[in-house]
Amino acid sequence: MTSExxxxxxxxxxxxxxxxxxxxxxxxDIAGRAVIQCEEDALAAGLRYAGMIFELMGVKCELLVQxxxxxxxxxxxxxxxxxxxxxxxxxxxxxxxxxxxxxxxxATAAVLRSCRARNPNIKIAGTxxxxxxxxxxxxxxxxxxxxxxHRFALDDMMLIKDNHIKAAGGVAEAMEASLDAPxxxxxxxxxxxxxxxxxxxxxxxxxxxxxxxxxxxxxxxRDAIKAIDANIVVEASGGITAExxxxxxxxxxxxxxxxxxxxxxxVQFSLDII
Numbered sequence: 001m002t003s004e005x006x007x008x009x010x011x012x013x014x015x016x017x018x019x020x021x022x023x024x025x026x027x028x029d030i031a032g033r034a035v036i037q038c039e040e041d042a043l044a045a046g047l048r049y050a051g052m053i054f055e056l057m058g059v060k061c062e063l064l065v066q067x068x069x070x071x072x073x074x075x076x077x078x079x080x081x082x083x084x085x086x087x088x089x090x091x092x093x094x095x096x097x098x099x100x101x102x103x104x105x106x107a108t109a110a111v112l113r114s115c116r117a118r119n120p121n122i123k124i125a126g127t128x129x130x131x132x133x134x135x136x137x138x139x140x141x142x143x144x145x146x147x148x149x150h151r152f153a154l155d156d157m158m159l160i161k162d163n164h165i166k167a168a169g170g171v172a173e174a175m176e177a178s179l180d181a182p183x184x185x186x187x188x189x190x191x192x193x194x195x196x197x198x199x200x201x202x203x204x205x206x207x208x209x210x211x212x213x214x215x216x217x218x219x220x221x222r223d224a225i226k227a228i229d230a231n232i233v234v235e236a237s238g239g240i241t242a243e244x245x246x247x248x249x250x251x252x253x254x255x256x257x258x259x260x261x262x263x264x265x266x267v268q269f270s271l272d273i274i
Contacts, residue, residue: 046101057086108145
């Protein structure tokens, strides 16, 4: 897998290409200082990665808060010192990382807080509905917000969805095929009926996904599954929002939400030369 530093360098290279024309022509080649601050109450995330961006241009970074910490409107989160041109060239790439990751972490923490008010043991998970090229950092932001990143890529675990089941010939056939997976690989399967859930549970599923069902229906699936094996994780999924998630908190062990990454609002941060 590509290293964090290589991914960060690629982000900056994408923005700079052959050179920062505006900065080269308008900013003196001198040392300078700057500060980054948050412009709303949020959970800060991505600061360490933003610091790596600045360091590529010889800028020294002082993190004033750690990733995953709560910050207030107007609070400084990072101080910078070094080549003024370097600070200016890195500004947008670094802020984009902080803003998007903080948005994901803040949203995750908020959903987790509202759901755990009803079920202290519920887990909130992300999905693979991520931005191509930025998945690593979006998954990291979910973890910073207290959530479960879920599988990172297709080789992390088996997740047998409806189209896999159709292609295999049914739930029993798909579960039978999963026996060929390596011993260490977990098997998750989506089910449409309680009968299919029971079949999957009896055939050794580690996680059973209940997709696009009401909280009450999900609870009935959960009861049938747990009656067979209490250790099976029951996952609620399918269009669950921040508003509806608490309603599922007592019907499942885990709630997966694509909205944490595919449509989250960025948190506003700004950089000012001082």
